[in-house]
Amino acid sequence: MPYVTGMVCAVPDANKQAYAEMSRAMAPIFRRHGALEVVDCWGVDVPDGEVTSFPMAVKCASGETVVFSWIAWPDAEAAEKGMKEAMADAEMTEHMGAMPFDGKRMIYGGFETL
Numbered sequence: 001m002p003y004v005t006g007m008v009c010a011v012p013d014a015n016k017q018a019y020a021e022m023s024r025a026m027a028p029i030f031r032r033h034g035a036l037e038v039v040d041c042w043g044v045d046v047p048d049g050e051v052t053s054f055p056m057a058v059k060c061a062s063g064e065t066v067v068f069s070w071i072a073w074p075d076a077e078a079a080e081k082g083m084k085e086a087m088a089d090a091e092m093t094e095h096m097g098a099m100p101f102d103g104k105r106m107i108y109g110g111f112e113t114l
Contacts, residue, residue, distance in 0.1 A: 010060040015100035034082035037072040
């Protein structure tokens, strides 16, 4: 069953270009390790909520934008193996040290498609 790894984070507006460059560099690494699709989306219409919302979930501050991303995999097993391999990939470690956002406020998870 197709599987998706999803992620939401808050990125400083000043780091939009750096985030885009990181995204472009990391996508081929995930694909090399089995990902079918890698998508990063810069928030345009992401309203604040009264009870909960994307901005609240990642503690989005003034001058930051919510980014929503996903990686599609053939199945959960491929995702688990591919993520593990991608994170151990020497090329990936080059990009992990220079994250243009606060990784402590990132939320992520794995989902089976319906």
